[in-house]
Amino acid sequence: MSQAKMTSLQRVLTTLGHQEPDRVPFFLLLTMHGAKELGMSIKEYFSKAGNVVEGQLRLRAKYRHDCIYNFFYAPLEIEAWGGGVVYHEDGPPNSGVPFIKDIQDIKNLEIPDVKTTPCLTKVIESASLLKQKVGDDAPIIGVVMSPFSLPVMQMGFDKYIELMYEHPDLFQHLMKINEEFCVQWANAQLEAGTTAICFFDPVSSTTITTKEMYLKTGFKVAKRTIARIKGPTATHMASGGCLAIVDDIAQTGTAIVGVSKHESLLSLKEACRNKLTILGNLNGIEMRRWTPEEAEKIVKDAISDAGPGGGFILSDNHGEIPWQVPDEVLMVISEAAHKWGQYPLS
């Protein structure tokens, strides 16, 4: 017997409780596609809160997915710290040359003011406007970079790995500063109406960091930080692996984990059962050339593997769908999610 229709928020909350809602919730984590909807460049689109509000509302109406994604672009926080952002016509804005040139600069870093830094207040404004429009119908997802992963953009990946291994004191100092910023930034978004925070932490993934190193570093950072964020969090590995550290991720206090296409969804489901809700794991890179038949089958298979018992939100595996993915594919994904995601699953 099918259940009464739920709102998106009710659907998500039910699955977070590891119960089956009316259907599998699905998040199309679209950012740049809002610019297409509004017929403007990516740079212009992200220049104003109102554009993102309108873009997100149109995207949700079009694809009937279960969240509003108030994510502008990954280097937004770097912009707040004084770093550069490089815009592209056909892809997400990227961070420029790392602004920490010398590791000794870490000693003099100052946290950006989340209430007055223009690139951050833009996001706060859109969160507030979205809350007014959406109310409690759908969760509004905000984004922070984990204090442990932000240094990839702050100082460059290679220098950051060397810092971790060879300069533990400076590493700890940087974590302390980044944690403070992350907590303030997450809580400012929550105060403005954001429902939950996506905590992007790819450096903690087993693709990047050993479990041993993670337990000494990223795990502790995440646990301290998430404890101070005044709302639910979803830890996202941005395509990185996490199967070997699922139990540890659960102990950081997060509710959701964003998983990789490169790990078995069945194994992840088993590992996460009643501990973490799985978010994933459609391959965004391949998605741009999926046929309608392939898209439907992939969605159906993912739901079949991870849907039973709740604790699953269908999504892509990276946390951002590439600009190159055509609307037609997104529409097929949406239709397949609605068709095959009805509980009880067939």
Add this chain to the structure above:
Amino acid sequence: MTDLVNDFLQALLSLDRLTTKNLLNKYTHQNTSINFIEDVVVVALERIGTEWQKGNIALSQVYMGGRICEDLVDEILPPGDPDRTGQPRMAICVLSDHHKLGETIVYSFLRASGFELLDFGTMEVDELVERVKEEKIKILLISVLMLPSALKIKKVKERVADKELDVKIIVGGAPFRFDNRLWQEVGADAMCATASESVSTINKIIGGVV
């Protein structure tokens, strides 16, 4: 030899530079030091690449292992050594991105395997093709992080063809690991899923296989 490779690999994964040097010294009691590269370093780096692909080793270990090997091999085979310079002219770059970790790892792995190559750093399409022409590059390695950058390789291939440059293009980076047909779509001659694969791929190119 297997024990030596295992010990060397373990030292790399533990970031134990001293032990790697001691193992080199032990080896050179009975062998010439240059053979250490092929017998031990290349084998260990291949193992690291394979284990990373299986998810048993983290990227941070791959990076640090490559750096340690690069420094060690520089002692055996300094930059400009005739054994390095006798190879086809090679270069590596990151296309349209300031994130250089992948490029740095491949650069280290190749230098640690005895190859010499130019590091062009971050490049855009037109300047890259000009540098390839100026430097008479025969093997070009392109590392990317994002899908749009990967798709730009198609333009590199077109411009290289327009200028009738004889250069093989090897690509690598996250988008290629998530779409195994992408490298052919952008017109690359080869794709490497790991840094260690670049060593065998270049050897195949030199041998005329690719």
